[in-house]
Amino acid sequence: MILSAKGYITFNKISYEGEIVLTARGSRLTVVNRLDIEKYLRGVLGFEISPQWNIEVLKAQAIISRTYALSQFGRHNASGYDVCTGDHCQVYRGANVYKSTTDRAIAQTRGQVLTYHGSLAQTFFCSDSGGATADISDVWGKAVPYLIVRKEPYRSESPRSSWQAVLTAGEIQSALSRKGKGVGTLKSITISRRDAAGRATALTFTGTRGTSTLSSSAFRSLIGSKKVRSTFFEFTPGAVHTDYVPETATRSAGTAENRTANVNKSPLTPEEQKELDTLIRQKKFTVDERFDMILHPERRREYLSRYVKLQNSQSALQERSAVSTNTDKAFRTITTPASKKNSTAVLRNGHITLYGSGWGHGVGLSQWGAKAMADHGWSTEKILDFYFPGTSIQRR
Numbered sequence: 001m002i003l004s005a006k007g008y009i010t011f012n013k014i015s016y017e018g019e020i021v022l023t024a025r026g027s028r029l030t031v032v033n034r035l036d037i038e039k040y041l042r043g044v045l046g047f048e049i050s051p052q053w054n055i056e057v058l059k060a061q062a063i064i065s066r067t068y069a070l071s072q073f074g075r076h077n078a079s080g081y082d083v084c085t086g087d088h089c090q091v092y093r094g095a096n097v098y099k100s101t102t103d104r105a106i107a108q109t110r111g112q113v114l115t116y117h118g119s120l121a122q123t124f125f126c127s128d129s130g131g132a133t134a135d136i137s138d139v140w141g142k143a144v145p146y147l148i149v150r151k152e153p154y155r156s157e158s159p160r161s162s163w164q165a166v167l168t169a170g171e172i173q174s175a176l177s178r179k180g181k182g183v184g185t186l187k188s189i190t191i192s193r194r195d196a197a198g199r200a201t202a203l204t205f206t207g208t209r210g211t212s213t214l215s216s217s218a219f220r221s222l223i224g225s226k227k228v229r230s231t232f233f234e235f236t237p238g239a240v241h242t243d244y245v246p247e248t249a250t251r252s253a254g255t256a257e258n259r260t261a262n263v264n265k266s267p268l269t270p271e272e273q274k275e276l277d278t279l280i281r282q283k284k285f286t287v288d289e290r291f292d293m294i295l296h297p298e299r300r301r302e303y304l305s306r307y308v309k310l311q312n313s314q315s316a317l318q319e320r321s322a323v324s325t326n327t328d329k330a331f332r333t334i335t336t337p338a339s340k341k342n343s344t345a346v347l348r349n350g351h352i353t354l355y356g357s358g359w360g361h362g363v364g365l366s367q368w369g370a371k372a373m374a375d376h377g378w379s380t381e382k383i384l385d386f387y388f389p390g391t392s393i394q395r396r
Contacts, residue, residue, distance in 0.1 A: 046097030128156065131155070
């Protein structure tokens, strides 16, 4: 069955242009939005990148998103459609996320794609490379001439420029076993190989039953990309106590949290809405979180409160880190990624803490890195030439 309308068609609170194709597959109904590539991009860019950013970085995103979509056509043929709506392909949210700025970027680059020797380029992108992109061969195994290590010229303003994760020996051992790399009771971890920028590319694990080596990208996937946010990390032994909050922070946050608990579903005040809007523009929330706020406005207070509590916890961690020589050393290593020395951490009390930079696989264009370039006057063409050297922009 094919549904069409002069305006938008709404399904599950999302409005779509084009046609809606309904197909029965056994006991399941597949709902597919069929439309041209330029309209599709309008529902991608409004969510994949901040519409408030410089037009040059928005145009760069339009070109690589168009290229990526065209290169992925037929990826889900077995399910009856070309590309999915999640981050497996690109996040697509239809007319709900149309923005005038991203629409302008799409219009100004209409039909433009990135090519390499006449074929569509592989235009991967991530939120934040952490200061240098990753070589695709270190992440997915196959070398691509233009997806290599590139040290970014400017420091970005990414809210994900630093992160930390506490891992237990148990979860690491379990992850290694699932990969067939078990070493018994884990004793230590060594960054055994780095790329030209200092990013960890291989890890060696030593335990009571021997050693095994795993790419840092595979390790990140096994532990979880939401916890190990990138492969640009160092480590120190032992765990940071994430429940530690200074007394002053507890006092300042407690009243607000209690007030929020009592009126959790009440509308935001103008001041609170302004604060939330600022956080959204700064991409402090994930794609799914921002979309959830669009569909469920009553949850906005919950997200705002959660962010306040997270900031309090992070401030407390940073305060603790300031008096720790090991922690200071770890952060200095991250900010000087050219260091190629291998480093080993011996687990203490069954924990290890990772100190990292960036968010994502690091391959291709870094959105926050590209933003910094655009803010320094770089053109779309110069940005794309930096992240995909040797490629060309063509119209198709």
